[in-house]
Amino acid sequence: MDGGNMDGRWRGVGDDDGDDLLQFPVPAECQNGVSVQRGRRRPAEGHTLGRCARAVPAWVWGPRASTLALRLPSLLIRFGRINDQDKEQEEELFDLLLKLKINYYQVCPQPDLAVGVEAHTDVSALSFILINGVPGLQVKRAGRDDEGWVTARDEPGTLVVHVGDALEILSNRRYTSVLHRGLVNRVATRVSWVVFAEPPPDRVLLQPLPELLADGQEQPRFHYPPRLPVPVHVLVFSSTTMPPKARKPRAKKERPSGMSNA
Numbered sequence: 001m002d003g004g005n006m007d008g009r010w011r012g013v014g015d016d017d018g019d020d021l022l023q024f025p026v027p028a029e030c031q032n033g034v035s036v037q038r039g040r041r042r043p044a045e046g047h048t049l050g051r052c053a054r055a056v057p058a059w060v061w062g063p064r065a066s067t068l069a070l071r072l073p074s075l076l077i078r079f080g081r082i083n084d085q086d087k088e089q090e091e092e093l094f095d096l097l098l099k100l101k102i103n104y105y106q107v108c109p110q111p112d113l114a115v116g117v118e119a120h121t122d123v124s125a126l127s128f129i130l131i132n133g134v135p136g137l138q139v140k141r142a143g144r145d146d147e148g149w150v151t152a153r154d155e156p157g158t159l160v161v162h163v164g165d166a167l168e169i170l171s172n173r174r175y176t177s178v179l180h181r182g183l184v185n186r187v188a189t190r191v192s193w194v195v196f197a198e199p200p201p202d203r204v205l206l207q208p209l210p211e212l213l214a215d216g217q218e219q220p221r222f223h224y225p226p227r228l229p230v231p232v233h234v235l236v237f238s239s240t241t242m243p244p245k246a247r248k249p250r251a252k253k254e255r256p257s258g259m260s261n262a
């Protein structure tokens with residue numbers, strides 16, 4: 001991605017080494033919340049979302065993330081022993097939709113009282129998360145409810161990959177989606193760039209892949225009659241009235257106290 005200067009407020013990222021990230025302010029227009037950009041291409045110049053997306057480190061949109069994003073579901077499914085012959089299904093899984101979201105968390109002197117991004121699972125197949133070196137991404141440990149939250153590593157250049165709901169459903173829960181949350185920080189602004197990789201909404205139905213159930217040994221763990229295409233899934237699962245997985249521990253309402261990093 002080209003270097004640049006938007007109204008003198010920020011400088012672009014030219015290097016691919018992740019170091020720039022630590023000194024990299026997000027343009028003011030992106031600081032009111034989140035910006036979402038659909039599609040695989042970088043947004044158009046001049047568009048607000050484009051301006052925000054230009055703040056994205058090169059390699060979020062660059063070959064490393066997109067290669068991973070486009071290949072990982074297929075590889076994971078293969079590990080799940082999907083029938084190798086089903087090329088058509090594999091092609092569909094390759095044809096992922098990539099969406100970018102930028103989270104900007106203002107410094108907060110009282111992080112315990114603030115809401116960052118509440119505990120949730122992503123509806124994507126996979127999510128790729130890059131943070132600006134300020135910790136605050138937390139993952140709920142699988143298993144017992146009382147095991148608590150684990151803070152993701154924050155070394156520059158660390159790319160966190162989450163399994164999302166779509167992959168859990170397609171894989172008939174060979175992979176389970178990750179409950180996670182984003183916290184604000186007491187002393188530093190947090191920025192996270194998330195690329196959500198989703199199955200193509202017009203072609204992939206969110207149901208366990210038939211190949212996994214073909215031999216009759218395994219029962220489908222997800223039933224959605226009538227079988228829903230992705231947009232409906234997103235609608236339903238985005239609803240606060242219908243959490244995607246009752247088996248997942250619910251988000252605790254209390255604010256974590258150990259995350260100030262002050």
Ligand SMILES: O=C(O)CCC(=O)C(=O)O
Nearest residue numbers: 103117137181182192194
């Ligand atoms: O900001 C973070 O570290 C996580 C954000 C997140 O999980 C999301 O936007 O879906």
Ligand SMILES: [Fe+2]
Nearest residue numbers: 120121122180
């Ligand atoms: Fe998320």
